[in-house]
Amino acid sequence: MDGVHDLGGCEGFGPIAVTHEDPAFPEDWEGRMYALSQNVGGADWSIDWFRHMVELLPPQAYLTIPYFEKWCLTALSGMVNSGVFTVEEVLAGSSAKEPAEVPEAHSVEDVLVAVKAKCTDFSRPVADAPRFAPGDPVRTAKHGHAGHTRLPGYARDRVGEVLTSHGAHVLPDAMWRGVEEAKPLYTVRFTAQELWGPDASAADTVMIDLWEPYLEPL
Numbered sequence: 479m480d481g482v483h484d485l486g487g488c489e490g491f492g493p494i495a496v497t498h499e500d501p502a503f504p505e506d507w508e509g510r511m512y513a514l515s516q517n518v519g520g521a522d523w524s525i526d527w528f529r530h531m532v533e534l535l536p537p538q539a540y541l542t543i544p545y546f547e548k549w550c551l552t553a554l555s556g557m558v559n560s561g562v563f564t565v566e567e568v569l570a571g572s573s574a575k576e577p578a579e580v581p582e583a584h585s586v587e588d589v590l591v592a593v594k595a596k597c598t599d600f601s602r603p604v605a606d607a608p609r610f611a612p613g614d615p616v617r618t619a620k621h622g623h624a625g626h627t628r629l630p631g632y633a634r635d636r637v638g639e640v641l642t643s644h645g646a647h648v649l650p651d652a653m654w655r656g657v658e659e660a661k662p663l664y665t666v667r668f669t670a671q672e673l674w675g676p677d678a679s680a681a682d683t684v685m686i687d688l689w690e691p692y693l694e695p696l
Contacts, residue, residue, distance in 0.1 A: 480622045480631070482537040487632030487673070508546040515549055516596075520560030525598075526654040530626035531556055602660035604646040608690070610664060614640045615696040618666075618688065626654040629692045633684075637696065638668040641685060649689050662690040 485491070503509035519528075531552045532540075540548065558565055567573045584592075610616060620635040628650045642665040652659040670682035 481533065483533040483535070483540055484631045486630040503546075508544070511546040511550050511553075515553060518553060518557065520556065520562065522560065522656060523556060524653050524656070526626050526648075526650040527656070528552060528556070529650070530654040533626065600648045601644075602646050602648060602658075604660050604662070608643050608645075608662040608664075610640045610643070610662075610690070610693065610695070612640050612642060616640060616666060616693040617696055619692050619694070623651070625651065627651050627692075629688060630686070632673055633668065633686055633688075636668055636672050638666040638672065638686075641665045641667045644687070647689070649691065651689075651691070664688055664690070664693070666693070 503512065532548055534555075535548060535551060539551070543551075554568055557563055558568065563573050563575070615637060616639070617637050618634050619629060622629065622631065622634065644663040644665070646660040647663040649659045649661045664687070665685050666688050668684050668686065669680070670678035670684060671680060673684055
């Protein structure tokens with residue numbers, strides 16, 4: 479989706495301070511939000527639909543609120559959209575529905591095992607052979623489109639080289655609409671100068687996983 483939500487390659491936001499001592503969740507509510515995200519959702523939800531919902535946040539909210547607060551707003555919007563509860567119930571902080579039975583609490587170890595077992599395989603078989611092979615030069619699409627896409631703005635209309643073919647995987651550009659469409663997926667290597675201009679390091683490269691519809695042969 480074109481908008482402020484595509485921040486890759488943008489300048490002016492300052493450095494990102496990262497240390498190995500940083501806790502996984504600086505605030506307790508962030509860990510709780512992550513745990514809730516693994517256990518709530520409608521039958522019509524997918525990871526691409528969730529990402530698209532995040533991209534629908536107003537720009538002023540997206541640029542100013544913490545990461546997991548975005549998840550919270552997205553989950554609330556999704557639950558309302560799926561009919562789990564209403565906007566009025568959200569604002570009231572309670573539901574008129576009968577509460578569901580509270581499941582038995584699990585240990586952290588049990589939760590980690592369950593999360594690892596839940597990992598989804600998005601690879602799919604397709605009849606057509608991949609259009610590109612490792613070593614092929616390609617150019618990415620010049621324009622984006624309405625809805626969700628995994629082709630970042632900074633990598634559009636750029637020339638790269640196919641590094642690896644990963645078989646066919648679900649295309650995010652269709653999956654956010656609930657349409658499961660498999661397309662070949664590749665890792666494409668770009669020089670830093672191709673992406674960022676001549677002032678970038680000539681020794682650096684960037685690898686991006688891109689679906690076949692994003693690519694054209696040279």
